[in-house]
Structure formats: C-alpha cells, structure tokens
Amino acid sequence: MSAPGRLPRWADVGLLPIVSLVAAFAVSAAIIAAAGENPWTALRLLAAGAFGSQEAVGYTLYYATNFIFTGLAVAVALHAGLFNIGCEGQAYLGGLGVGLVGLALDRHWPFWAILPTAVGAAAVFGAAWAFIPAWLQARRGSHIVITTIMFNFIASALMTYLLVNVLIKPGQQSPESRELAAAACLPGMRALLAPLGIHLSPSPLNLAFLLALAASALVWVYLWRTRWGYALRTAGKNPVAAVYAGISPSRVTITAMLISGALAGGLGLNEVMGVQHRLLLDFPGGAGFVGIAVALMGRNHPVGIILAAVLFGGLYQGGSELSFDLPHLNRDMIVVIQGLVILACGALENLFRAPLTAVLARRPQNEAE
Amino acid sequence: METYTLIVLLLAATIRVATPLLLAALGGMFSERAGVIDLGLEGKMLGAAFASAAVAAVTGSAWAGLGAGILVSVALALLIGFAGITHRGNQVVAAMAVNIMVAGLGPSLALAWFGLGGQTPQLNAPSQRFLEITWPWAEQARATPAPGLLYAELLSGHSLLVYFAAALVPAAAWVLHGTRFGLRLRAVGENPAAVDTAGLSVNGLRYQAVLISGVLCGVAGTYLSTAASAGFVRDMTAGKGYLALAALIFGKWRPYPTLGACLLFAFTDALAARLQGVALPVVGVIPVQFILALPYVLTVLLLAGFVGKAVAPKAIGVPYAKED
Numbered sequence: 071m072s073a074p075g076r077l078p079r080w081a082d083v084g085l086l087p088i089v090s091l092v093a094a095f096a097v098s099a100a101i102i103a104a105a106g107e108n109p110w111t112a113l114r115l116l117a118a119g120a121f122g123s124q125e126a127v128g129y130t131l132y133y134a135t136n137f138i139f140t141g142l143a144v145a146v147a148l149h150a151g152l153f154n155i156g157c158e159g160q161a162y163l164g165g166l167g168v169g170l171v172g173l174a175l176d177r178h179w180p181f182w183a184i185l186p187t188a189v190g191a192a193a194v195f196g197a198a199w200a201f202i203p204a205w206l207q208a209r210r211g212s213h214i215v216i217t218t219i220m221f222n223f224i225a226s227a228l229m230t231y232l233l234v235n236v237l238i239k240p241g242q243q244s245p246e247s248r249e250l251a252a253a254a255c256l257p258g259m260r261a262l263l264a265p266l267g268i269h270l271s272p273s274p275l276n277l278a279f280l281l282a283l284a285a286s287a288l289v290w291v292y293l294w295r296t297r298w299g300y301a302l303r304t305a306g307k308n309p310v311a312a313v314y315a316g317i318s319p320s321r322v323t324i325t326a327m328l329i330s331g332a333l334a335g336g337l338g339l340n341e342v343m344g345v346q347h348r349l350l351l352d353f354p355g356g357a358g359f360v361g362i363a364v365a366l367m368g369r370n371h372p373v374g375i376i377l378a379a380v381l382f383g384g385l386y387q388g389g390s391e392l393s394f395d396l397p398h399l400n401r402d403m404i405v406v407i408q409g410l411v412i413l414a415c416g417a418l419e420n421l422f423r424a425p426l427t428a429v430l431a432r433r434p435q436n437e438a439e
Numbered sequence: 440m441e442t443y444t445l446i447v448l449l450l451a452a453t454i455r456v457a458t459p460l461l462l463a464a465l466g467g468m469f470s471e472r473a474g475v476i477d478l479g480l481e482g483k484m485l486g487a488a489f490a491s492a493a494v495a496a497v498t499g500s501a502w503a504g505l506g507a508g509i510l511v512s513v514a515l516a517l518l519i520g521f522a523g524i525t526h527r528g529n530q531v532v533a534a535m536a537v538n539i540m541v542a543g544l545g546p547s548l549a550l551a552w553f554g555l556g557g558q559t560p561q562l563n564a565p566s567q568r569f570l571e572i573t574w575p576w577a578e579q580a581r582a583t584p585a586p587g588l589l590y591a592e593l594l595s596g597h598s599l600l601v602y603f604a605a606a607l608v609p610a611a612a613w614v615l616h617g618t619r620f621g622l623r624l625r626a627v628g629e630n631p632a633a634v635d636t637a638g639l640s641v642n643g644l645r646y647q648a649v650l651i652s653g654v655l656c657g658v659a660g661t662y663l664s665t666a667a668s669a670g671f672v673r674d675m676t677a678g679k680g681y682l683a684l685a686a687l688i689f690g691k692w693r694p695y696p697t698l699g700a701c702l703l704f705a706f707t708d709a710l711a712a713r714l715q716g717v718a719l720p721v722v723g724v725i726p727v728q729f730i731l732a733l734p735y736v737l738t739v740l741l742l743a744g745f746v747g748k749a750v751a752p753k754a755i756g757v758p759y760a761k762e763d
Binding site for chain 2: 101104105106107153155202203206210211212213215216217219220221223224227228230231234235359362366398399400402403404405406407408409410412413416417418419420421
C-alpha cells in the first residue's frame with residue numbers, strides 16, 4: 071500500500087469542512103428522528119427560521135457578529151499553536167470594559183468620541199484577561215488550556231461579584247447596571263441604512279456587525295501580509311525552526327493571546343453597546359465555545375470564519391424558531407449540532423481525510439494530464 | 440458546643456460535595472497518567488447523570504441507573520478515545536466537542552422522552568436512589584457528646600457511593616503504584632516509545648486507561664442525579680468536571696494528594712454555602728464569589744509554580760504514531 075498523498079488545497083479548504091458538516095448533520099438527523107420528529111421538516115423549519123425573512127436574517131447576522139469575534143479569537147491563537155478555551159471569559163471581561171466606558175461617559179461625551187474609547191476598552195479588557203494565561207504559558211510553562219478554563223470560572227465569579235455588589239442599579243433586585251444613554255449605544259442597522267433609502271425590518275443587528283467584518287479584514291492582513299503574522303504562523307507550525315529564524319516563541323505566545331483576547335472582547339460591543347444597552351449576567355452566553363466550532367470549520371481563515379459564523383448564527387436563530395413548531399425539539403438540539411461539528415471538523419478530520427485523499431488520488435490516473 | 444456542631448456539619452457537607460469530584464478526578468488520573476488529556480470529565484459525568492436518572496425513573500431501580508450511567512460514560516470515553524487515540528485527533532478538541540454535545544443532548548432527550556422541558560422525572564421511590572445509609576446506633580450516638588456526633592454525621596449517613604469513592608483511593612493508589620498494569624500505564628504516559636519497544640500496545644493501554652475513567656465518571660454522574668439529588672436537571676454538573684480536573688492537577692496526578700485537593704475544594708464550596716451573607720469578626724462579609732473562585736485561583740498559582748510545582752506526565756496530549 072502506498073502512503074496516502076496530501077489532499078489538494080481546494081479539497082482541504084472547501085471539501086473537507088463540507089464533508090465533516092454533512093456527517094455532523096447526518097448524526098443530528100438521526101438524533102432528531104430518535105426524538106420523534108421528522109429531520110427533514112426540522113431542517114426546513116430551521117432554514118426558514120434563519121433566512122426566511124428580513125427580520126430572521128437580521129437576527130442570524132446579529133448572532134453571527136458574536137461568533138465572528140470569538141471565531142477570529144480562537145483562530146489567531148490556533149495559528150500560533152495555542153488552544154484558547156478562555157474566549158468566554160475574555161468576552162465577558164471585554165463587555166465589562168465596554169460597559170464601564172459607557173456608564174462613565176454616556177452623559178458627558180458624544181457618540182463619535184465614545185465609540186473608539188469603547189472599542190479600545192473592549193480590546194484592552196479582553197486582552198488583559200488573556201495576558202495572564204499567556205504570560206504563564208510563555209514564562210512558566212503552565213498549560214494554557216487548563217489556565218484559560220480556570221480563568222473562565224474566575225471571570226464568571228468576578229463579574230457576578232461586580233454586578234451583585236458594585237454595578238447594580240440602586241433599588242433594583244436583578245443584578246444589572248443602569249441602562250446606557252443613547253450616546254453609548256451602537257446604532258441599529260435599520261437606522262444606519264434608512265438615510266440611504268434602504269428600509270429594513272427591526273432586528274438587533276447593529277454597527278458591531280460591520281466592526282466584526284473590519285476585524286476579519288485586519289486579521290487577514292495581519293496574519294498573511296505582515297512580518298509579525300508570518301512570525302506568528304511560523305512559531306505555531308514549528309517552534310524549533312522559529313527559534314533558528316530568530317523568532318521568540320514566548321513573545322509570539324503572548325502577542326497571539328493578546329490579539330485573541332482583544333478580538334473576543336469585541337463581543338462586548340455587540341451585546342453591551344449594541345443590544346442589551348446595559349451590563350448584565352452571562353451575556354456571552356456560550357459564544358466563546360461556539361467560536362471553537364466556527365474557527366475549526368472555517369479552517370482558521372477569516373473568510374471561512376465569516377461563513378461558518380453565519381451558518382451558526384442561522385442555527386441559533388432557526389433553532390429558537392424550531393421549538394415553536396416541533397413540540398419534541400428545543401434549542402438544546404443546536405448545542406448538540408455544535409458539539410458534533412467540533413467533533414467532525416476538529417477531532418475526527420483524519421477519519422474523512424484518508425478516504426478523501428484516496429479517492430482524489432485515484433482520479434489523475436484515469437484522466438490524461 | 441454550638442460551634443462544634445457547625446464544624447461537624449460543615450465537614451459532613453464537605454464529604455458529600457467531594458465525592459463526585461473524587462470519583463471523576465481519580466478517573467482522570469488514570470487517563471492522564473497514560474498520556475490522554477481528560478478534559479471530557481464534565482461531559483462524561485453529565486451524560487451519566489442523565490442516563491442514570493432516566494433509567495432509574497423508567498425501571499425503578501437505582502442499580503439499573505448506575506449501569507446505564509456507566510455505559511453512557513464509557514461510550515463517550517470511547518468516542519473521545521476513537522478520535523484522540525485511534526485517529527490521532529486533538530484530544531482537547533475531541534473532549535470539548537463531547538462536553539458541548541452532551542450539554543445539549545441531555546435536555547433534548549429529556550424533552551423528547553419525558554416531555555419535561557430538559558429534566559427527568561423526580562425520583563420519589565427509595566429504590567430509585569442511592570440513599571443515605573444509617574449505621575447501627577447512629578441515632579443514639581447523636582445524642583451523646585462529642586465523638587457520637589462525629590460517628591453519626593461523618594462515618595454514618597452517607598450514600599453507598601460515598602463509601603465506594605473513599606475505598607477507591609487506596610485501591611487506585613495500589614493499582615497505579617503497586618501493580619505491573621499501573622507501571623505500564625505510567626510508562627505509556629511518560630515514554631510511549633519505550634513501552635512500544637518492549638512489545639506492548641501503546642494504544643491498547645491508553646484505551647484501558649480511558650475506559651477506567653469512563654467507569655468512574657459514570658459512577659460520579661450517577662451520584663449527582665440519584666444520590667445528591669433526585670433526578671437530572673439541565674447542566675447539573677455545573678463545571679464539577681473541570682473542578683475535578685483542577686483537583687487532579689492540584690494533587691499533582693497522585694492519588695492521596697488528589698484526595699486532599701478534592702476535600703479542600705469541596706470544603707471551600709461547603710464553606711461558601713454557609714458563609715452566604717454572614718458577617719465574620721474582623722473581616723466582615725466575605726463575598727461568596729471569592730470563596731467559590733478560590734479553587735481555580737489556587738490551581739492557576741500551582742500551575743504557575745508559585746505554590747509548589749505540578750509536573751504533568753511527559754507524553755500527555757501527544758497521540759502516539761507507531762511508524763514515527
């Protein structure tokens with residue numbers, strides 16, 4: 071038996087994720103059937119709920135905004151060979167930064183001055199929360215997977231403490247801050263496009279979506295068009311070779327995690343400034359973990375991440391519609407699909423890679439080159 | 440005497456909280472000492488908690504529930520093993536995938552099978568649960584002074600699974616450090632190539648280690664839904680799997696120190712429940728969140744080498760490729 075060759079690039083980038091996705095959906099369909107519903111009906115309802123109307127698309131893209139930020143965060147760390155499971159906590163802290171800027175300035179500064187300050191705060195707070203695990207990994211060899219998980223729990227405890235004891239609006243039972251004034255709120259996409267003569271249905275989609283797209287472009291430029299990005303990818307692929315090339319792996323570790331945390335913090339812009347207009351408990355809502363699925367499915371490339379984020383946004387939006395029509399299904403099914411996608415795209419890709427490579431390697435022999 | 444009673448009750452609560460942590464952490468110890476990262480403790484426990492509660496509710500037998508819990512947990516362990524050992528996929532990704540999948544699967548199936556938005560039916564009959572076992576004369580002993588209360592609260596009055604967990608510690612220590620199997624397991628986590636050269640199957644040993652972890656996480660999950668509470672509810676592990684992993688690291692991957700870490704972490708949990716809103720002398724009210732975050736902070740400090748040093752098995756997380 072000859073050793074399997076390498077998968078051609080188009081198949082590695084395009085075909086493999088699709089095959090993995092189809093496998094994940096097939097298993098999900100079996101589970102839906104076991105739950106006593108028709109998988110085909112579920113898929114139709116899911117698609118209609120996610121993309122069937124302007125409002126639905128608005129919600130889908132609003133969810134996708136969060137997933138783009140966390141997906142990019144996971145991807146930048148993965149390019150440096152680091153697995154950042156701490157996006158959930160970094161996004162939580164990023165939102166704290168956004169909220170603090172809003173609460174401090176919304177009655178004094180105009181929107182155009184608050185926006186860049188809030189973007190900076192989201193990045194700095196998210197990056198700061200990633201810095202400690204990064205520093206510990208780079209300088210003391212502490213396993214970053216474990217430390218970032220621990221930091222998720224510490225972030226959760228810290229935020230609960232702050233909201234219950236410090237930031238809570240006086241005279242109120244639920245642990246939430248006061249509402250932000252309009253100067254510290256991101257304009258909705260409907261309000262943004264109205265002057266251009268485009269009339270959208272109301273939805274939570276807001277300016278943060280455009281910021282997420284801009285972040286994707288910046289990440290692409292950074293990773294593939296700058297020497298720092300080159301150093302980051304080199305250290306991720308082969309730390310030993312990187313040292314010989316004069317690249318310091320520990321510096322790359324810290325830089326990559328700072329960027330990763332800053333990107334995760336972007337989620338706070340969408341949730342705190344864009345939709346909730348206040349600080350409240352658990353607003354990341356698991357998006358940090360969806361980011362893992364999005365990055366793996368999007369092959370760690372910004373374009374792939376945007377596509378995967380829209381897919382998962384559609385699943386989240388369509389999933390909440392599903393429960394209205396199918397009594398035996400609820401939103402938890404979406405979490406199952408998410409787990410299966412991570413399994414298929416991230417851990418089991420060798421299962422699909424070998425047969426795919428074999429099939430594709432056979433073809434050129436039949437066709438004349 | 441009042442303070443004394445309080446302390447004894449606090450310690451009794453500590454034992455109850457520590458049990459699932461200890462079972463999962465000891466399971467994780469076998470897996471990690473063999474070189475397989477066990478991030479899947481959370482998912483395996485949660486899956487077992489659902490399966491055992493569901494089967495106990497349907498059959499009316501806690502023992503059938505335990506069997507189902509172990510079966511599901513082992514199946515999940517094998518799935519992670521299939522991805523991470525056989526196909527040499529990323530063990531962390533595989534385990535996270537299973538954790539996330541199970542978090543959705545439990546409530547989904549509970550809704551489909553029982554029609555109860557994400558939980559299993561309440562386990563009311565005594566046969567459906569692993570209830571507290573009262574030792575002889577425990578009630579009489581409670582009335583007598585000091586040592587009586589210790590007997591009644593700390594030795595007596597726990598679920599069978601608690602005693603199982605306690606007995607497991609010396610057993611695990613013996614298997615890991617006193618048997619040929621344990622030696623091979625530790626060798627496969629430190630230097631798999633040497634084990635391979637000696638003619639033993641690296642992957643076979645790792646599968647055995649992962650299986651042991653599956654069984655113990657199954658018992659841990661069963662404890663949560665049939666002993667500590669009466670049925671499965673959404674996300675009922677609530678991070679206990681990760682806490683168990685932290686305890687395993689805090690115990691430096693060794694049985695008795697891991698027991699100590701589990702008891703310490705469980706004590707902080709029990710203490711936090713007691714100190715809710717209580718003003719202490721000198722320091723005043725300590726925010727509960729600070730106490731709850733303590734195990735995670737301590738683990739990070741240990742990993743950083745500021746509090747002792749935790750050295751992981753050398754080959755942990757690295758799939759073994761025979762042809763290399």
